[in-house]
Amino acid sequence: MDAITTVLVAMLGGALRVSTPFLFVSLGECLTERAGRINLGNEGVMVFGAMIAYATSYETGSPWLGVLVAAGCGMLIGGLHGLVCGMRGVNDVAMGIAIMLAGTGLAFFFGKPYVQPSAPLLPNIPLGGWADSPQLQNALAVSPLFFLGLAGAFAMAWMFRATRMGLRIRIVGESEDAARALGLPVERMRFLATAAGSGLAGIGGAFLSLCYPASWNEGLSSGQGLMAVALVVFARWNPVHCITAALLFGAAGALGPSLQTIGITWGYYLFYAAPYAVTLAILVATVQPGRTLKGMPGELSIGR
């Protein structure tokens, strides 16, 4: 296998392996933001989800139960955020940061006993049986959660476009006045959207501890939850574009290590910055001056 193929296969594998947490958290954030609220707490939700999923899997022997519990806990934490933000005069961003710190802190506190043991993990689906090269086979061993994320993205896009519920969420996110005029329960819908969004972020966390890198420790997250907020902007609040954004981010992240294995060893710090550089470049290239961000929900504001 020549050098370029190696890097491409590694990037494909990296995209499939690394992208899933970005996908889930950005989908969750997308849902919440389309309803007109920002949730920076999803980083904390994700770390807590990772911990509780690992702990549940270890205690019960069932990784899928771990995923469920992570989603449930995510909804609880997100619900708290939704509830508090629904009160008059509460700032989304400040509350989000509080939730983020509380989530990570709680996860570290309760997660202490689970750093050492090895929990049962979610098995991958081997899709590379047809390939000759073991590299390709390995790159194509994809986690079922990845497909769940894909399905979730398309389902959410369909929901926004074609269902009554999707329309109502969009109205709540676009114009609170219009929503109230229609008699929609604005606060309740935002509360539900925030809770559901954090539930998805919790699943993203479960992926980190049960699929890849598949281990619980306190340095597990490297800010995926916060990056997801940027990815949603990048994806223009479109769930299907969240897939592209997450895949791109995953692939760019795999660039650094794989280039080093084929002998391109200079400047690895630069390659490690590739995902961020790519995001920045695309944002700059697609934003036109003198216009607000296309697709941004009207009610979304950090000043509220």
Next chain:
Amino acid sequence: MTTRHDLSRRSLLQGVALTAPALALGVTGPARAATTTIGFIYVGPKDDYGYNQAHAEAAAVLKKMKDIRLVEEEKVAETADVERTMESMIRLDGASLIFPTSFGYFDPYMLRMAAKYPKVQFRHCGGLWTKDKHPMNTGSYFGYIGMGQYLNGVVAAHATKTKKLGFVAAKPIPQVLVNINSFAMGARSVDPSITVQVIFTGEWSMPVKEAEATNSLAGQGVDVVTCHVDGPKVVIETAERRGMFTCGYHADQSRLAPKGYLTGAEWNWIKVYSDFAEGMKAGKAPGNFVRGGLSDGFVKMSAYGPAVPAAAKARAEAVKAEIMKGGFAAFTGPLKDNKGTTVLPAGKALPETAVELESTNWLVEGVIGAIA
């Protein structure tokens, strides 16, 4: 505005009555010196299967010693935070000996505290203590773990089929480079056709990147991997899942890889800590510049895993016996780095104690990778 100070005889008596026990406690203070309070500060969690666990395990043994009281704090950032931690250990817990175990604690934080509390002893892990530059109540200790990685390399060379070994490294600082070089020298002492592929992750602890690096190595046909990151758990587990052999680092990781774990280079800090603590009890300050390797008991090897062939064990044991005698030099001239430049002329040898190694800035021939 006036404030009345009525200092009646009654309140004076009350005051005396209240302060008396405190004074008495103060007087009994020196008697308390029978127990020595020792402070341990870790940069990460105590159970990271790595650097911090190696220290914490030794601290746990130390705790059981007579007349020793231990105060510990984990996850202390290499910022002004560590100064506050040291200060509270000294003032609130009465610590007389402090071990700030992480590299970044030394300068300026520990030095600042040492100037402020000249009666407290500070011993730092890994810092380069210099006699005229640094105060006498500070010092540093470290182990020469490079020979452990050399032995890892010897065993790895017997286990590999593809003749490609891998090394997941955090940052290209001298200690890490010495480990990579030693691992490569050990392996190539068995079979000079072996190469060591190194991947730098750029961070001491970054699980996703460590897993990616291990996977990339597997994709390249590397079949034995070792590492130098703060917590080797992710590297060892990922390698085990990919069916690779692993050599451990920092602490014993055999539980994480029951099939593929060959052996590992571990710290044995209890040797250093118990020496220091015994000295303190006898009223003697610990040494200011303490170094030691396998033969001094500062470093030990993990037990051989089930996959290690008999030939590898025999060879490794023979080399180990040689190292235990003292004066063993893994780096002997003529030696080239991986760019072809001669780093060690013929006739010159660097034993593990050589000061030159503490400023290593090259990768030895046979290592694939670059520092910048």
